[in-house]
Amino acid sequence: MxxxxxxxxxxxxxxxxxxxxxxxxxxxxxxxxxxxxxxxxxxxxxxxxxxxxxxxxxxxxxxxxxxxxxxxxxxxxxxxxxxxxxxxxxxxxxxANKPHHDHMICKICGGITEFQNALIEQKQLDIAKEHDFTLTGHLMQLYGICVECSKKGNK
Missing domain, CATH: 1.10.10.10 (Winged helix-like DNA-binding domain superfamily/Winged helix DNA-binding domain)
Incomplete structure (x- = not known):
């Protein structure tokens, strides 16, 4: 890779x-x-x-x-x-030329919002360490409804 x-x-x-x-x-x-x-x-x-x-x-x-x-x-x-x-x-x-990031995906329109969060990244490392697990990567996808679809009354 x-x-x-x-x-x-x-x-x-x-x-x-x-x-x-x-x-x-x-x-x-x-x-x-x-x-x-x-x-x-x-x-x-x-x-x-x-x-x-x-x-x-x-x-x-x-x-x-x-x-x-x-x-x-x-x-x-x-x-x-x-x-x-x-x-x-x-x-x-x-x-794949951007630094690591995660995704929020709208279940209505399929729109994708990228985000980075240091607290989430650290928590994943902590959890892996607690379980003597060598973390080599991850993929986080959060699903929900974006603000535009919410404004249109889609829930």
């Missing part, structure tokens, strides 16, 4: 090319544009949203949805992207 926190794009692109080589895959403009779109956006994309986003910017690009899925799976396996699972609704992906 790669550590790409705060990595510059050119370094990320070289890492991506090496991962493609290691997996016997070709470097293509389509794959590079996918990586660039992830790098330049702080959004959480479904594969379909990412595909539509790329096609809106590069309408002439010959890109298939299968390429998006395969590339995202490869990037996730390499630790370059992370995903949030939404069960039957699929996954949303983000580039």
């Amino acid at each position: 790669s550590n790409i926190v705060n990595i510059e794009y050119n370094n990320l692109l070289e890492l991506f090319k090496e991962i493609l080589r290691q997996n016997g895959l070709k470097y293509t403009k389509q794959r590079e544009i996918l990586l660039k779109c992830l790098y330049n956006n702080n959004d959480h994309f479904t594969p379909e949203n990412l595909y539509l986003h790329i096609k809106s910017i590069y309408p002439e690009l010959n890109l298939g949805i299968a390429t998006v899925y395969r590339t995202l799976n490869l990037l996730e396996d390499a630790g370059i992207v992370t995903s949030l699972s939404f069960g039957a609704q699929g996954k949303k992906y983000e580039l």
Whole structure:
């Protein structure tokens, strides 16, 4: 798994090319544009949203949805992207180039709010220590209803 926190794009692109080589895959403009779109956006994309986003910017690009899925799976396996699972609704992906953070996910609109909290992080370390457990990472997802959906009367 790669550590790409705060990595510059050119370094990320070289890492991506090496991962493609290691997996016997070709470097293509389509794959590079996918990586660039992830790098330049702080959004959480479904594969379909990412595909539509790329096609809106590069309408002439010959890109298939299968390429998006395969590339995202490869990037996730390499630790370059992370995903949030939404069960039957699929996954949303983000580039793993930000420091550790957790997520609050609206059950109505699917909106995602990122947050960091030092007290929560410390408490997790304390709990692991109490149980003689070596903590190597975690994923926290809090589900609820965002302020916008609450204002619309959704509860």
